[in-house]
Amino acid sequence: HSVGAGLCAAGMIAIVPGYISRSVAGSYDNEGIAIFCMLFTYYLWIKSVKTGNIYWSALCAVAYFYMVSSWGGYVFLINMIPLHVLVLMICGRFSHRVYVAYCTVYTLGTLLSMQISFVGFQPVQTSEHMLALGVFGLCQIYAFVEYLRANMTPEYFNILFKSLVIIISSIIAVGLGVLTLSGKVAPWTGRFYSLLDPSYAKNNIPIIASVSEHQPTSWSSFYFDLQILTFLFPAGLYYCFSKLTDHNIFIILYGVFAVYFAGVMVRLMLVLAPVMCILSGIAVSSSLSTYMKYLDGSGSQTKAASKQGKGRQDTNSTQQREGTAYLFVVLMTFFLVTYTTHCIWVTSEAYSSPSIVLSARSHDGGRIIFDDFREAYWWLRENTPEDAKVMSWWDYGYQITAMANRTVIVDNNTWNNTHISRVGQAMASTEDKAYEIMRELDVDYVLVIFGGLTGYSSDDINKFLWMVRIGGSTPEGEHIKEKDYYTPSGEFRVDGEGSSTLLNCLMYKMCYYRFGQVYTETGKPPGYDRVRNVVIGNKDFELDVLEEAYTSEHWIVRIYKVKDLPNRGTR
């Protein structure tokens, strides 16, 4: 758009919380690099559309390859670019430049993306990539038709055109039908289908629904992450519409689709942040430059007016304009300053505290540090054999692998749903059934997180229902039904009223072992769970298949050793 807009947008991207949330230590994930790659690819794409050079398009394909190698969200890119071309075709702006740009990017880019083993042959087999292929075919047809039209007289052209259209569309329709029916072209995979139909994941694939970042976004989190950008975004859209060019159309499309997807999943707020910054940058710089003109010009205007002795009206109106211009500039500066302070505050409060060392305030105001995680992982590292396998819920997989240096059964990559479901079944079954599963998975130690003593609310009992849902989602877990774990009235309770399946399952026993004798709060009986705020139901029990190996200082991490098979077969 202009250099000023670029500078503004760059300043905003540097501090926008939506992006920082994924690039600081502690929440660093693939997206930190991926957003840079994505923006780089988009930049090169716009450049290649503008110039029609094969050079820029080839570079765009290489940048796209970089993007594919960093994040699965490249699907967004490979659908956004064909969509842009399609919209250009519909608007009648399809030119040779666009043809050159898109075809080069698509062919080179697809071939490059197939080099990544995770992607493999998906670009020619799955529905997510079919739009790109379809638009590619359409480009060829369109360009060929244009070529014929340029070289022939109209009536000849019409005859040829009609016959070609009929032949080609019938071939395509038959071909597509055959391929989809015979199953060669796979339907949309779960992750992306849930973007189109948000209720799909909830009903069919619990593991996708359980990740807290996959929940729909609320308005407050939009404002929290983006602040004034939410207001400047429509203004930027307006400015883009007013000067409609090929690349402005692209920004508009990107912005609109990013808003939709960010509304479906919180995690995709990250994708929205850059385009919001760009559009807001455009809005800020356009409006500022409109108003600054009055500030600069008004000085010389008043001089000229007084020299020529023109009427008071002129000086009045220029003064008015000057006044509004000053007001606007001051207002805009104020907004930008509040934006900076908000971003700084958000980053320091919400995105900077480490999540592995917790702190709280005690009654006398002093700070208590809960270093239980590291304490327990260090114990694991020092006191277990090197080839021990640890079973825990997948949230802690990476931490255990890194800090305790032991093999885990499932970790944060959550790639293998059946495996995680098996772990969920083990956690949700009775001790005997769980022992069979643990022998099958060859588990030596089991680790759970328990917050009842300290009031730490992200513990495994609170996540337990997700374990049940995921455990019950595969064929081996058919006997695990979520409603067995609720009371007859439909509540999830761990006290005396709780359902017996819940009170006897492995997770319950591991969390509350020996807890029945502990006094947690003054005035309450022993065994009072400070997170659920009830006294637990099943108190004095013994464990048959596990023995307690280690419990950290504030009982946050509890580690159990799986007992070997008894020597004589009777227990």
Place this chain on the structure above:
Amino acid sequence: QAHTCLIHFIKSTMSGTSLATVVGKFLTDYTSNTPNKLKVIDAYLTYIFFTGVFQFVYCCLVGTFPFNAFLSGFISTVASFILGVCLRLQVNPSNKSQFINISPERAFADFIFAHVILHLIVINFIG
């Protein structure tokens, strides 16, 4: 040539005379109006097109076992075809208004650059 192929294609469908005259006129216009440079590129394009067709037919007959080899070969022909078309578009003097800063030499240099990248990938992918 591509145009004989086109005629075979259309002959099997619709009524003969009007279509045949259209195509015939197109052919004569083509041979007289296009400059030699473009004809050379067009000949290259037809050659690439046929290699692609042959690969595809072979794959249909024999099966897709080393799928990556098939894909890399086929896409390499498609990409070469596309790059050839892009070169033709950029070199064609009647399109000069759309490609403002691109001289034919620059277009050819970009073409080579893209081909280098293309062949690097193809060699990696053939496996």
